[in-house]
Amino acid sequence: MLPKTYLIYFSPTRTTRKIVEQVAAGLDSQSIEHHDLTRMEQEFTLRLDDGVAVIGVPVYAGRVPEIFLKRIEKLSGEGIPAVLIALYGNRAYEDALVELRDVIIAKGFNVVAAGAFIGEHSYSTDGRPIAANRPDTEDLKYAIVFGVAIANKLQGDCNLATLDIPGNIPYKERVPLGGICPETMPELCTLCKTCARICPAFIITVDQEVTTKAENCVMCCACVKFCPYHARVMRHPMVEARRDMLIKNCSERKEPSCFL
Ligand SMILES: Cc1cc2nc3c(=O)[nH]c(=O)nc-3n(C[C@H](O)[C@H](O)[C@H](O)COP(=O)(O)O)c2cc1C
Secondary structure, eight states: OOSEEEEEEOOTTSHHHHHHHHHHHHHTOSEEEEEEOSSOSSOOEEEOOSSEEEEEEEOBTTBOOHHHHHHTTEEEOTTOEEEEEEEEOSSOOTTHHHHHHHHHHHTTOEEEEEEEEEOOOTTOOSSSOSSTTOSOHHHHHHHHHHHHHHHHHHHSOOOOTTOOOOOOSSOOOOOOOOSOOOEEOTTTOOOOOHHHHHOTTOOEEESSSEEEOGGGOOOOOHHHHHOTTSOEEOOOHHHHHHHHHHHHHSOSOOOOEEEO
């Protein structure tokens, strides 16, 4: 049995987290330590020299979110095995998994397995669903089985720094974020501050009204999905156009892919 699994993830709408947890369940180690980097109040420093790490991120425009890269600046692996998870919204994961592999190898981990899973798209709404309610039961089962397969592999030789993962180098150009953010519908808002408490970018303040600093928004839509009063909406014309495209071209169910 593996001694310890470290779960390291950024997951504003919690789909990445669900898969990371299921993979860890399949690994079946003696203990699990969570490092949720979604909302970091303090600097994150972690140097791991035993156990296995499961590291998960959502795919943003085919890449690893920049905010995650900043948060793991002081993470180091000292040769321990790492399992990588990229969670995408049923469009494509493009270069995100290759980028994550390269970053995590550069931090000293031994990347032994990687998986691309599907989660409800950040821009999905009840009326305009995109991969709604994923990961579902099938996805979660798949993630556990993947974890079991990794545990078996770790019994043998696991020096696989050259794991063959689809994606391009150089990675696709980053699409700059910022300037677009969800809005609040004052007639529904009770100023409960849920949005301010969960925003991973710390850009929402609630006083007599809700203020959002659009230039630093990562567009994760956590404030939209977790507002208890449905008072936050993402209806910027650029996002509406993106929703149209996703519904038109990416409605067919995709399945997880795993590499080990
Ligand atoms: C800014 C942004 C860019 C995104 N880009 C992609 C993408 O390139 N491909 C894709 O399939 N999904 C994309 N998504 C959807 C997320 O990858 C997906 O919703 C994921 O499940 C969110 O993870 P979380 O629940 O852990 O926050 C994007 C979402 C956001 C907010």
